[in-house]
Amino acid sequence: MKASGKLGAFLFLLSRMKSESRYTLGFWTITLLLAIVKILFTLRPEVNLFTEEAQYWLWSQNLDWHYYSKPPLVAVLNFLSTSVFGNTELGVRINAILAGVGISWVTFLFGAYLYDRKTGFWAAMVMQAMPVWWLASTFHMTDSSLTFFWALGTYLAFRAICEGEKRLWIWAGLATSMGLMAKVVMILLLPTVFIYLLFAKKMKAQKGNFILFVGLSLLGFIPALIWNWENNFDTFKHLATLGGAGGGESKPFDFGNSLKWFLEYFSGQLAIISVFLLPAWILCFLEIFKVKEKSSIYLILPGLVTFSAFAALSFLKRTEVNWPVFAYTGFSVILGAWIVRQSKAWRRYAKGAIMLSIGIPVIFLLPDFSGLKSIPAIERGEQKALNRLSGHHTLAKRLDFLKDSLDLENEFYFSDSYHTSSELSFYLAGHPQSYVMNMGSRKNQFDLWEDMSQYQNKGNVGVFVSMNHESMEGRATFDSLLYEETFVPYFGEYPVRKVKIQVWKNLRSYQPFIPDSY
Numbered sequence: 001m002k003a004s005g006k007l008g009a010f011l012f013l014l015s016r017m018k019s020e021s022r023y024t025l026g027f028w029t030i031t032l033l034l035a036i037v038k039i040l041f042t043l044r045p046e047v048n049l050f051t052e053e054a055q056y057w058l059w060s061q062n063l064d065w066h067y068y069s070k071p072p073l074v075a076v077l078n079f080l081s082t083s084v085f086g087n088t089e090l091g092v093r094i095n096a097i098l099a100g101v102g103i104s105w106v107t108f109l110f111g112a113y114l115y116d117r118k119t120g121f122w123a124a125m126v127m128q129a130m131p132v133w134w135l136a137s138t139f140h141m142t143d144s145s146l147t148f149f150w151a152l153g154t155y156l157a158f159r160a161i162c163e164g165e166k167r168l169w170i171w172a173g174l175a176t177s178m179g180l181m182a183k184v185v186m187i188l189l190l191p192t193v194f195i196y197l198l199f200a201k202k203m204k205a206q207k208g209n210f211i212l213f214v215g216l217s218l219l220g221f222i223p224a225l226i227w228n229w230e231n232n233f234d235t236f237k238h239l240a241t242l243g244g245a246g247g248g249e250s251k252p253f254d255f256g257n258s259l260k261w262f263l264e265y266f267s268g269q270l271a272i273i274s275v276f277l278l279p280a281w282i283l284c285f286l287e288i289f290k291v292k293e294k295s296s297i298y299l300i301l302p303g304l305v306t307f308s309a310f311a312a313l314s315f316l317k318r319t320e321v322n323w324p325v326f327a328y329t330g331f332s333v334i335l336g337a338w339i340v341r342q343s344k345a346w347r348r349y350a351k352g353a354i355m356l357s358i359g360i361p362v363i364f365l366l367p368d369f370s371g372l373k374s375i376p377a378i379e380r381g382e383q384k385a386l387n388r389l390s391g392h393h394t395l396a397k398r399l400d401f402l403k404d405s406l407d408l409e410n411e412f413y414f415s416d417s418y419h420t421s422s423e424l425s426f427y428l429a430g431h432p433q434s435y436v437m438n439m440g441s442r443k444n445q446f447d448l449w450e451d452m453s454q455y456q457n458k459g460n461v462g463v464f465v466s467m468n469h470e471s472m473e474g475r476a477t478f479d480s481l482l483y484e485e486t487f488v489p490y491f492g493e494y495p496v497r498k499v500k501i502q503v504w505k506n507l508r509s510y511q512p513f514i515p516d517s518y
Helices: 002-043 051-060 073-085 089-114 117-129 131-138 142-163 166-180 184-199 203-230 234-242 255-272 275-291 294-314 325-341 344-365 376-385 392-405 418-427
Strands: 411-415 461-466 476-487 499-510
Touching (some): 002 344, 051 418, 089 117, 089 142, 117 131, 117 344, 131 325, 142 294, 142 325, 166 203, 184 294, 275 294, 275 344, 294 325, 325 344, 392 476, 392 499, 418 461, 461 476
Parallel strands (some): 411 461
8 A cells, every 4th residue: 555655646746747847848938939929020121129229229339337327237238249149130139038038937937936837837928918028028128137137136035035045145136236237226126125024024034134135236336326426426317307306497286287197107007917917917916915925915015116106206297107017027926826726717718818918919020921911001000009110220221322322421420319319320331429419308328428529620521310300400500511301211101200311511510409407
């Protein structure tokens, strides 16, 4: 009997191992297939870099300790990736794609650590169904690495709290430090862990380790402190302005505006965690607040702290929908565990909602293999959705053509927008440094770099490119206008935007707007 009992136990463990391995294989298969989808999207010739992506790439060509509005990690990653893949769209976006794989992997690990690999699998599927994940893992923004290091930091911190091992606290601190070099809002992880330690009544036992964790985390501030010490603390002034603490004359409190901003913010959060899963989210959260199980409280706490911080800010100023979503990674583990516990009918619903949430972006991102996107209404809808991602390469090709046909030499390119200037630097042949002529906007990174006044009375040709202005409005004067045209790039059969192109001879004077707002 004993031998047969041991054999039965062994067979049970073996079958469980096979089942667990199946979920691991399923996770990696789906995750890597989605990564391939995003690579194919990036390789579509009509899809260019988003303007912020182009700006962060330009930062990588001007490496520094920090930048006006953001820490250095996004630029460092672009520098490393483009050193391997070249100055291409894939060279930039491979960072986001890898970050997406990393976010999903950490989510899988967290679910498996708390429950089992089946839960880890469904947690990762929920993560990959959320629009926040698609944004962070498709376009290389600061939120890409921030979301990865937030997920990793919260996972490692939880393991450190549970296991009490100093090495885990060290790794959690280093992950948080890296996150701070992606975006300063990573600092919110520190009070989150502190609150949970108090809630779990573990602060006394973990006090020394928590202090070590905080100390290592704050190392991520060193590049920001060095740069801001040398640059009049511009980043801190910029962040204060974003937070409503500066940047102009104060206005009286308007309850109507405040309510409108909050409702915009709140409804945006519902959309960005997948509307198809909304009934499941509601029931799952109700269960958490009813049961108050410790691991679930930990998983929900980072998102609630961050959501609440930006919700409070939304009463003071309009708050972007994407600002808090990096902290929602724990939500997917909670919902994954909830799905596993449900009846067959609820699991069927959840699987269908996840398939829809993943399938729709896949169809949207993939090239037109089926011909479906050639239908005028669908093509027009796609053009509108990708408007800010198209036309930049075509514009650069036109400028390269004009350079050859007009036989230009020693020319420089400038615009009234840092968005346009960044795209020009990326797509023009040779990737020249472009310039921004400030026409009245708030300060940006270009205001801290050497401007085009270096070309005054040097005989160079200046090429002005604008989507907003018909002329330079006296900000710069040249000897003569050599050429002028309005160029319209197209997405398929649809015009994207009108672009004014002017070619000028010899910069005589330069008087840009000097911004005093941050």
